Amino acid sequence: MADRPDAHELLEAVFEFLASEVMPNAADHRQRFRTLVAMNALGIARRELESEEQTMSADELRDLAARIRSGDVSDDALPMLKEHVAAKLRIANPDYLRLYE
Numbered sequence: 001m002a003d004r005p006d007a008h009e010l011l012e013a014v015f016e017f018l019a020s021e022v023m024p025n026a027a028d029h030r031q032r033f034r035t036l037v038a039m040n041a042l043g044i045a046r047r048e049l050e051s052e053e054q055t056m057s058a059d060e061l062r063d064l065a066a067r068i069r070s071g072d073v074s075d076d077a078l079p080m081l082k083e084h085v086a087a088k089l090r091i092a093n094p095d096y097l098r099l100y101e
Contacts, residue, residue, distance in 0.1 A: 007049055015042045044092055053087040056080070 005013065018039050026032040056064070061084075064077065089097040 011042050011046045047091045051091055055087045056084050
């Protein structure tokens, strides 16, 4: 049995606090903007925790970039890069990805 609250529950609790108590009482545009940024960051963290997708590692990306620069481009390079970017966008900003799917 895992300890509670778990990471997902903590993220949701902070998000709800920001959305229901901080945003409605934000005194100025700067405070509202910073609260929205925090809520967006919590959403990214939640999606990252929930994601089971594997993206290319930094080493794999560097290797692929070096191969592309040298002209050694495999047939699967573009589909691999597209899937890598799509997986990252599903975490960072799924609404943006939906515009192009």
